[in-house]
Amino acid sequence: MRKIVIASAAALLAASGSVQAAEIKALITTAMDAAVVVLVPQFEKASGHKVNFSYDPSGGLARRLRGGEFADMILVASPELDKLIAEGKVVGSRIDVSRTGIGIAVKKGAPKPDVSSPEALKRTLLAAKSVGHTAPAGGGITALHLLRTFEKLGVAQEVAAKTKLAAGGPNGRVSTLIVSGEAEIAFSRSPN
Secondary structure, eight states: OHHHHHHHHHHHHHHHTOOSOOEEEEEEEGGGHHHHHHHHHHHHHHHOOEEEEEEEOHHHHHHHHHTTOOOSEEEOOHHHHHHHHHTTSOOSOOOOOOOEEEEEEEOTTSOOOOOSSHHHHHHHHHHOSOEEEEOGGGTOHHHHHHHHHHHHHTOHHHHHTTEEEEOOSTTSOTHHHHHTTSOSEEEEEEEO
16 A cells, blocks of 8 residues: 555656655545555655645545645545546546445444344344444545445434434544444444
8 A cells, every 4th residue: 555655646746747845735535544644754754745635534525626625636435536537626547545344343342243144234233222433424435335235224214213423534433432332333444
């Protein structure tokens, strides 16, 4: 992953023809925050370039770009990126740098939920007293995927009635719902 992120930033600079230190504006999905805080300082030290970045869920970044905000580089979820490319809001090369899955969290010591099949997941969701995930309004891709999954399983209404929402992003993590006891089980992105 590191080589691809650095290569994409280096390719951007090479394309600009600049040999002097440049300032790069990057919009980055919150799903990449852990990697970015490690990789950006390394890139800046090696290249002499400065990266100014801000985070938002992928849907939030897409709204910002559609609203006219400029960025030299973006890191967003593939579904949002595909739409932005089709709309002409993003141009240039595309490099896939990571994959993300969705994990289920429970309080330490609680039994692991059975999610071994769609039917087992359905039973787990129905049996849970409360279910947590990020708020769809925040633009996080996880919440949108979960809502579609709950619909496909035929449990959307039942789960909605007992859903607790986290704001998402670095300061509104789903894990707080588990730690505080607000949610018995919670869904969150997990890097693969």
